Amino acid sequence: MKLTDRWVATAIVLAAVGIPGGTLAAQQGDTFRPITLDEAVEIAMRRNPTLSQARTNIESAEHNRLSAVGSLLPSVNLSYGYSNASTGRIDPTGQGIVSTSYTTQLTGSYNLFDGWRRFTDLKGANLGIEESTARYRETEYQIVQQVKQAYFNAVAAREIVDVEERRVQRQQDQLDFVEQQLELGRATRSDLLRSQVDVNNAQLALLNAENGERTTTFRLTEVIGSDTRVGPVAEASLVAQPLPFSRNQLFGIADQSAPSLVTAAAATEAAEAAVSSARSAYLPNLSFSGGWAWANTEFPPQNRSWSFSLRGSYPLFNGFQRETQVYRARAQQDIAAQQERAARLNLSSELDAAYSTAQAAQAGIDLAQQNVGLSEESLRVVQERYRLGLATILELQDAQITLTQSEVDLVSRRFDYQLALAAIEALLGRAVDDF
Numbered sequence: 001m002k003l004t005d006r007w008v009a010t011a012i013v014l015a016a017v018g019i020p021g022g023t024l025a026a027q028q029g030d031t032f033r034p035i036t037l038d039e040a041v042e043i044a045m046r047r048n049p050t051l052s053q054a055r056t057n058i059e060s061a062e063h064n065r066l067s068a069v070g071s072l073l074p075s076v077n078l079s080y081g082y083s084n085a086s087t088g089r090i091d092p093t094g095q096g097i098v099s100t101s102y103t104t105q106l107t108g109s110y111n112l113f114d115g116w117r118r119f120t121d122l123k124g125a126n127l128g129i130e131e132s133t134a135r136y137r138e139t140e141y142q143i144v145q146q147v148k149q150a151y152f153n154a155v156a157a158r159e160i161v162d163v164e165e166r167r168v169q170r171q172q173d174q175l176d177f178v179e180q181q182l183e184l185g186r187a188t189r190s191d192l193l194r195s196q197v198d199v200n201n202a203q204l205a206l207l208n209a210e211n212g213e214r215t216t217t218f219r220l221t222e223v224i225g226s227d228t229r230v231g232p233v234a235e236a237s238l239v240a241q242p243l244p245f246s247r248n249q250l251f252g253i254a255d256q257s258a259p260s261l262v263t264a265a266a267a268t269e270a271a272e273a274a275v276s277s278a279r280s281a282y283l284p285n286l287s288f289s290g291g292w293a294w295a296n297t298e299f300p301p302q303n304r305s306w307s308f309s310l311r312g313s314y315p316l317f318n319g320f321q322r323e324t325q326v327y328r329a330r331a332q333q334d335i336a337a338q339q340e341r342a343a344r345l346n347l348s349s350e351l352d353a354a355y356s357t358a359q360a361a362q363a364g365i366d367l368a369q370q371n372v373g374l375s376e377e378s379l380r381v382v383q384e385r386y387r388l389g390l391a392t393i394l395e396l397q398d399a400q401i402t403l404t405q406s407e408v409d410l411v412s413r414r415f416d417y418q419l420a421l422a423a424i425e426a427l428l429g430r431a432v433d434d435f
Contacts, residue, residue, distance in 0.1 A: 032217050032231040037151050040224050044147045047225035051143060054136040061132040065125035071118045074110035079103075107291035115280025124273040131266035137429045138259035145426040149419055150223040154216035155232045156415040161213050163407045164206040170379075170400060171195070171202040181387065191393040198397060238414035240421060242362060244432065247355055250424070251348070259429040260347055264340035271333040278329040281322040284314040351427050358420035361413050368410035375403035 035043075045051060081103045111118070175195040181187035217231040224230070245253070255261065290308030315322070379399040385391035425431055 032221075032229040034233040035230045036233055037148065037236065040151050040220065040230070041144055041147050043226055044143055044224040045140070048143050051136070051139055054132070054139045058129065058132040058136055061125070061128040064128055065122070068118070068122040068125040071111075071121065074108050076106070076108045079105045079107070103293070105291060105293040107289065109287060109289035111285070111287045113284070113286040115283030115285070117277050117280040120273045120277040120280065124270045124277070127266045127270040127273065131263050131270065134259045134262035134266060134429075138263065138426075141259070141426040141429050145422045146223055147220075148422040150216070150220040151232055151236070152238060152415055152418040152422075154213070154220050155236045155238055156411055157209070157213040157216040158232065159238065159411045160408065161206070161209045163404065163411065164202065164209040166407070167400070167404045168199070168202040168206050170403070171199045174383075174396065174400065175199050177383070177387075178393070186387070186389055187393075194393050194397065198400065238411065238418055240414075240418055243355070243358055243421075243424075247352070250351060250355055250428075253430075254347060254351055254428055257429060258347055258427060260343050260427070261340075264336075264343040268333070268336040268340045271329070271336040275326065275329040275333050278322070278325040281315065281325065284312055286310075286312040347427060351424065354420050354423040354427065358417055358424065361417035361420055364413040365410065365417060368406065368413045371406040372403070372410055375399070375406040379403050 082100075084100045175192075175198070178187050178191050178195040182189070182192055217229055220231065221229050243250075288308070288310050290306070292304070292306045294304050379396075379402075382391050382395050382399040386393070386396050421432055
């Protein structure tokens, strides 16, 4: 079969399918609620279960600090009692045989010295809050990154639909133009059939783009946890401002405030505090206690007594438990230090990759914009040459394809740039607009 015959056969099949351009948009059917990017982030922050868990971890760390603070304070106990028996017994004062008695006792104790364990535990508790807060901020911006990725993906899908709509219009204009040229004897029947095939292919591509746009809105709805289907507002676009800092400045900011580094550093310091706490088992313990009591066979009790004591202890041998605790604490300290080092290396790698991607995408945006302009001019020139009989229908088709591809590349570069910015913000734990 000749090439022309294959084009004719394809045209006949697609014509039989009969895809009218005016019905493509109507096939969308249902609608979605348009929301801004800030609204999408706000909904995700309220509904994301991972963020709720991170918030609970902060509250738990705060209660751990409260317990550590409480260990620095004395303990006070109040006890009271009443007893009655069928047979007599010696009363608490030893003055007679009684069957009833009343007692009330107030006691208190304070640990004077325990090898600084309480202070190291308090330091570890404070570091636990710092670590939990940094993890919360890290989780927060990871969620923001996911929301932005889904949101800008929906915006990009909508812009692809616009590209395909312009393609359909250009192909339809080309078909009309070829029909005019055919009437003037400057085109062939094969040119007309190829142009019809191009129109049908453009309509198929538009249908796929619209289906893709619809899918991205459902994905956005899933990411933010909305009960109703949502999508980007009409004003949303992929246009963004250039990065406000250099690569070296970016690494300096990350070294000071990146949540992953703050988390790793706090975990390392907490592990060091745990080692100090474990070593305190080698030191003596000293505590003070005292109390005041009332007792009698009548109420209110009249007999009063007081007491106090000062006690100390030193563990000479406890079956190597202290040694085991110190070893485990040191091992955990080494693990935390290695994890901090790994976190720094990973941050450097990911941050450099995200910055390089952003720069490449930014440069690609400029080149893609130039390509769109050049492709438009190329199509205009080829159309004029075709009108004069100096170009073939294949050259006209290539010019159409090149223009469509350049428009798609522009959308893709802008989308890549937005994803790179979101990745940088997630790594820094700060919005780029805050700098």
